Amino acid sequence: LEAIDGEGRITKIGEFMDSLPLSPELSRSLAEMIKRGGSLREVLALSAIAASISGGGFAAWHQPKELFQEFVSPDTTDDFFAEYDAFLKTREIYNGYHTDGRVYLANGIDPNKADNIHYQFNKICRRLSVNPNDIDMGELNSEEKHNISVALLRGFQELLYTKVGSRRIGRTTVNQYRNIHTGERGISDYEISSHSFVRRMGSEALKLVLALPWWYDAHDGRRYTLNTVLPVTKDQIAEALSDSAVSEFLGDQVAPNGNLVSVTQPKIGSLVIGPEQQQKSPPQRTNKSRW
Numbered sequence: 001l002e003a004i005d006g007e008g009r010i011t012k013i014g015e016f017m018d019s020l021p022l023s024p025e026l027s028r029s030l031a032e033m034i035k036r037g038g039s040l041r042e043v044l045a046l047s048a049i050a051a052s053i054s055g056g057g058f059a060a061w062h063q064p065k066e067l068f069q070e071f072v073s074p075d076t077t078d079d080f081f082a083e084y085d086a087f088l089k090t091r092e093i094y095n096g097y098h099t100d101g102r103v104y105l106a107n108g109i110d111p112n113k114a115d116n117i118h119y120q121f122n123k124i125c126r127r128l129s130v131n132p133n134d135i136d137m138g139e140l141n142s143e144e145k146h147n148i149s150v151a152l153l154r155g156f157q158e159l160l161y162t163k164v165g166s167r168r169i170g171r172t173t174v175n176q177y178r179n180i181h182t183g184e185r186g187i188s189d190y191e192i193s194s195h196s197f198v199r200r201m202g203s204e205a206l207k208l209v210l211a212l213p214w215w216y217d218a219h220d221g222r223r224y225t226l227n228t229v230l231p232v233t234k235d236q237i238a239e240a241l242s243d244s245a246v247s248e249f250l251g252d253q254v255a256p257n258g259n260l261v262s263v264t265q266p267k268i269g270s271l272v273i274g275p276e277q278q279q280k281s282p283p284q285r286t287n288k289s290r291w
Helices: 012-018 024-035 040-054 065-071 079-096 102-106 111-127 142-155 234-244
Strands: 160-169 172-179 208-213 225-231 246-254 260-268 277-280
Touching (some): 012 024, 065 079, 079 111, 102 111
Antiparallel strands (some): 160 172, 208 225, 260 277
């Protein structure tokens, strides 16, 4: 996460992360957004998502889908940006709420949890020396969502999953996912939780996801589920984590011009993120015997 350098000393990024009331993954995501020159609107939107996740979310996972859909944009099909939409819809309630939690309850929202999320957001804004009332925190466009997704990938780079197959449960086909870092070590496959907004919206047939598993949040009591899910692309992963990619050596081959070249491919964990690359192999040294 670049929070400490090679000698174990805290970096500027680490100092910033330490100043925020967030987990390392969320604080690193926010640091990445600022490092990349994100707009203040993007920074605040990511802060709202971070506050929601750290505060336990708006309980979307146990609400009837029809009820919670009133809180989200028609274009939202993932858990991360569903939390942002719910944040926007409850912000006005929070600002005008003092003693009566029935407005929250009427919309299926836990008043204590919602207040905690908004309080956490205000706390983050104070650390950033920002007044959120000065910025129009409205619906995000596709470019803003892309930038926020890239920042989240930088913070949650160890929680990337790729689809590896599916299995039948009765009449239902459930897709299975494997962590791109730990999957090769035999750790169990995961499935998207039935409580996830992604699965409940019928859009769970995804190839790559950033996801918070059962041990990170407890929305689903079952083991080996992915509870909070964000679909991502290889291009987004490459943009966020290109400096973390490792060139895997595939072998030597003879190029059309007759040169011997080494063939490598950039990978992050088990995931290939770019085309094969060729580099001229250094000449082999031969030992000549002297008589």
